[in-house]
Amino acid sequence: MNLVKIKDIFTSPDIDKNILIGGWVRAFRAKKFIELNDGSTIKNIQCVILDSSIDEKIIKKISIGCSIKVKGNLVKSIGKGQNFEIQISSIEILGESDPDKYPIQPKKHSFEFLREQAHLRIRTSTFSSVMRIRSKLAFGIHEFFNKKDFNYINTPIITSNDAEGAGEMFKVTTLSDDQIDTKGTDYSKDFFGKKTSLTVSGQLEAETYALGLGNVYTFGPTFRAENSNTSRHASEFWMIEPEMAFYDLNDNMDLAESFLKNILQFILDNCSEDLAFLDQRLLKEESQKPKNERSEFTLIEKIKFTIDNEFVRLSYSEAFEILRNSNYNKKKKFKYLLDEWGCDFQSEHERFLVEKHFKSPVIIYDYPSKIKAFYMRLNDDGKTVRAMDVLFPGIGEIIGGSQREERLDVLEKRINEMDIDEKELWWYLDLRRYGTVPHSGFGLGFERIVMFCTGMQNIRDVIPYPRTPKNASF
Ligand code: 4AD
Numbered sequence: 001m002n003l004v005k006i007k008d009i010f011t012s013p014d015i016d017k018n019i020l021i022g023g024w025v026r027a028f029r030a031k032k033f034i035e036l037n038d039g040s041t042i043k044n045i046q047c048v049i050l051d052s053s054i055d056e057k058i059i060k061k062i063s064i065g066c067s068i069k070v071k072g073n074l075v076k077s078i079g080k081g082q083n084f085e086i087q088i089s090s091i092e093i094l095g096e097s098d099p100d101k102y103p104i105q106p107k108k109h110s111f112e113f114l115r116e117q118a119h120l121r122i123r124t125s126t127f128s129s130v131m132r133i134r135s136k137l138a139f140g141i142h143e144f145f146n147k148k149d150f151n152y153i154n155t156p157i158i159t160s161n162d163a164e165g166a167g168e169m170f171k172v173t174t175l176s177d178d179q180i181d182t183k184g185t186d187y188s189k190d191f192f193g194k195k196t197s198l199t200v201s202g203q204l205e206a207e208t209y210a211l212g213l214g215n216v217y218t219f220g221p222t223f224r225a226e227n228s229n230t231s232r233h234a235s236e237f238w239m240i241e242p243e244m245a246f247y248d249l250n251d252n253m254d255l256a257e258s259f260l261k262n263i264l265q266f267i268l269d270n271c272s273e274d275l276a277f278l279d280q281r282l283l284k285e286e287s288q289k290p291k292n293e294r295s296e297f298t299l300i301e302k303i304k305f306t307i308d309n310e311f312v313r314l315s316y317s318e319a320f321e322i323l324r325n326s327n328y329n330k331k332k333k334f335k336y337l338l339d340e341w342g343c344d345f346q347s348e349h350e351r352f353l354v355e356k357h358f359k360s361p362v363i364i365y366d367y368p369s370k371i372k373a374f375y376m377r378l379n380d381d382g383k384t385v386r387a388m389d390v391l392f393p394g395i396g397e398i399i400g401g402s403q404r405e406e407r408l409d410v411l412e413k414r415i416n417e418m419d420i421d422e423k424e425l426w427w428y429l430d431l432r433r434y435g436t437v438p439h440s441g442f443g444l445g446f447e448r449i450v451m452f453c454t455g456m457q458n459i460r461d462v463i464p465y466p467r468t469p470k471n472a473s474f
């Protein structure tokens with residue numbers, strides 16, 4: 001007999017049929033009612049032990065957290081709370097549990113506690129919903145690019161270049177402790193014969209493929225040793241990086257906006273049950289906040305609003321003026337006050353623009369060159385670059401991208417100004433030597449879009465095993 005997924009039972013219930021299911025016991029009441037979940041859906045199915053049909057010894061072993069296989073008849077339920085249930089004819093205990101010690105009890109646990117039980121938290125409704133949405137979202141992203149004929153490419157994870165030039169790399173080495181010299185290590189003795197690190201971005205390699213294959217994208221893990229312990233930064237996160245030949249910054253912004261709207265629609269179309277559950281969860285959480293701090297939108301409303309409305313687009317200089325003249329700046333409500341053009345925006349500034357001023361997703365473009373990476377195309381004013389950041393409510397920066405500097409002389413000048421080792425980038429400069437074209441791309445932080453879709457407020461709760469400063473458990 002084949003195992004049936006609980007999800008399939010709910011989508012097309014075959015009443016009066018004998019079926020076999022397997023799962024983990026979420027609750028066991030009155031020695032009679034088992035709530036079973038197999039991860040395929042947010043819903044548990046009720047399985048009923050009919051009088052004296054099952055051996056007492058087996059019933060004794062059933063407890064929360066144990067895994068079982070159940071055979072029985074699917075019938076219309078007379079009880080409240082469910083339309084149908086399974087009348088058990090036999091139970092096989094696969095793995096017993098200890099109900100007193102099992103960490104996931106049938107009550108509300110804090111997310112902090114569940115992070116310490118990251119190997120078991122997937123058995124809760126919230127985490128299974130989040131992770132099903134995460135999985136669907138990945139599929140929706142591939143589908144979006146596939147429909148547009150983009151080529152999916154895999155860029156290296158071990159690299160010898162610092163794509164963002166920010167020096168936030170994790171070293172990769174097989175040298176022994178005594179070969180590492182604080183005064184200068186001889187990396188020619190290392191595994192690759194040179195200094196290598198985990199990649200912070202696949203962009204530079206993606207550019208080489210775009211200038212040959214046309215439109216490409218990467219979807220892979222990236223690593224950053226930046227010591228920022230925030231709810232939106234992880235040391236290991238996944239990024240989607242499309243790179244398009246012949247695209248200028250406007251084409252790039254258009255693609256980014258339609259990309260985000262499409263994948264959000266994909267989630268609305270394909271994850272309605274999980275979204276409805278998370279929507280309710282968030283509503284309960286919001287109702288406990290003081291009235292003036294409550295969000296105007298529910299989770300689903302927020303996603304729909306993002307799909308239905310055009311993103312506001314404005315230049316860094318325009319955004320700077322709005323922020324500088326805002327009451328928040330004048331009344332010193334910002335932690336970082338703005339007075340001089342050229343400073344980087346902090347997340348409080350981004351959130352002011354998105355959540356208070358425009359009340360809409362925002363794209364800021366043409367940033368000061370001083371605060372952006374070396375590869376961004378310099379504008380004619382000589383002080384701004386063709387960068388763009390997409391900012392989302394509750395998240396801040398969700399996408400960062402730019403038109404790339406395709407002119408060899410300008411790029412070389414910037415690389416030198418920024419003290420970057422030109423020798424390591426000879427192949428990147430070759431692209432500008434042989435058949436250069438205008439091109440653009442961007443990076444979407446996968447966990448940040450998962451946070452937006454699920455309403456989860458900490459990046460640690462949207463990736464199975466988060467890596468953050470001082471934490472690499474599991
Ligand atoms: O703005 P970033 O640093 O841009 C790049 O890496 C470019 N190479 C992308 C490109 O043009 N191909 O990062 C892109 C996005 C950010 O907007 C943010 O969503 C996410 O990656 N991100 C992080 N997400 C989680 N934890 C971190 N530490 C992140 N750093 C960036």
Ligand code: MG
Binds near residue numbers: 389399
């Ligand atoms: Mg950025």
